[in-house]
Amino acid sequence: MPRPKRNRTILSPPICKGFVPIGNTLKSDSGIDLSLEEFESIRLCDYDHLNHAEACQLMNVSRPTFARIYESARQKVATAFAEGLPIHFIGGKYSMSENWWKCNQCGSMFSSLAGEYLTKCVVCSSTNISSIHNNAANDECICQSCGAKLKHRHGQQCRQLYCPDCKQPMFNRRNARMAL
Amino acid sequence: MKTAIASNGDKLQAELGMKFGRCSHFCIFDSESDQFYFASNLGHNINGGAGRLAVTFLADNNIKQVIAGEFGGQVKQMLSNSGIRIIIYPPTSKCIDDIIKLLKQ
Numbered sequence A: 001m002p003r004p005k006r007n008r009t010i011l012s013p014p015i016c017k018g019f020v021p022i023g024n025t026l027k028s029d030s031g032i033d034l035s036l037e038e039f040e041s042i043r044l045c046d047y048d049h050l051n052h053a054e055a056c057q058l059m060n061v062s063r064p065t066f067a068r069i070y071e072s073a074r075q076k077v078a079t080a081f082a083e084g085l086p087i088h089f090i091g092g093k094y095s096m097s098e099n100w101w102k103c104n105q106c107g108s109m110f111s112s113l114a115g116e117y118l119t120k121c122v123v124c125s126s127t128n129i130s131s132i133h134n135n136a137a138n139d140e141c142i143c144q145s146c147g148a149k150l151k152h153r154h155g156q157q158c159r160q161l162y163c164p165d166c167k168q169p170m171f172n173r174r175n176a177r178m179a180l
Numbered sequence B: 001m002k003t004a005i006a007s008n009g010d011k012l013q014a015e016l017g018m019k020f021g022r023c024s025h026f027c028i029f030d031s032e033s034d035q036f037y038f039a040s041n042l043g044h045n046i047n048g049g050a051g052r053l054a055v056t057f058l059a060d061n062n063i064k065q066v067i068a069g070e071f072g073g074q075v076k077q078m079l080s081n082s083g084i085r086i087i088i089y090p091p092t093s094k095c096i097d098d099i100i101k102l103l104k105q
């Protein structure tokens, strides 16, 4: 029997889509992709100063798995620093512990309370808010040029689908760069 | 509804606290009475458990949402277990007064 898949958890989205090096004018499409689990592992260990035992609990993974994610994250960040490469936050195999929203007016990100459906920003009351990818993120194909989404069909390659609006091939949301 | 705003000081001109648990004060704004006051953050200078102390303070005072620049991982979990909304505000030059004005809109 296959082992049941555990949902890796990240507690909240990153506040930006990634980083660019200062003064490096190399080809702009190069860079390092850091998955959100990798991002979260560094945030928990090096920003929150948690030890691995605490961090792996919050992420809902085993200790060896956590250690692997963290090691890979550090390797990537080190490579980006040393080689002057941009870092892109991308999806990954994770779910978020809560539903999160972002206000496009004031820039704040907020969680919704149990059972609550939000229609406006809880800080500035703007109605220009968007839901940040939720647990269904892996089940969507997304167009990287216009952001259009289609439901992912199991067994079908995302790239065989074309965006209804701009006719570009679709990507799996999991592999798409963070649409913050 | 009561909102706590992490603050680096006890004046309206103070900056928004960038890390929950490490800020010196919380500004508590009540949208029903339109009143606010500053409370000092007991965990400001202690080494461990600052986050837990601050979450308990918010829960005891019936606060429903809290604004700061970032929250620790364990704090996020404690806040959501206590039913308190987490609001992450982007790095800003806004002061507490500006945030209260936004909340009043």
Ligand SMILES: [Zn+2]
Residues within 6 Å of the ligand: A103, A104, A105, A106, A107, A108, A121, A122, A123, A124, A125, A126
């Ligand atoms: Zn807003």
Ligand SMILES: [Zn+2]
Residues within 6 Å of the ligand: A143, A144, A145, A146, A147, A148, A163, A164, A165, A166, A167, A168
């Ligand atoms: Zn498109």
Ligand SMILES: [Zn+2]
Residues within 6 Å of the ligand: A139, A140, A141, A142, A151, A152, A153, A156, A157, A158, A171, A172, A173
């Ligand atoms: Zn797909």
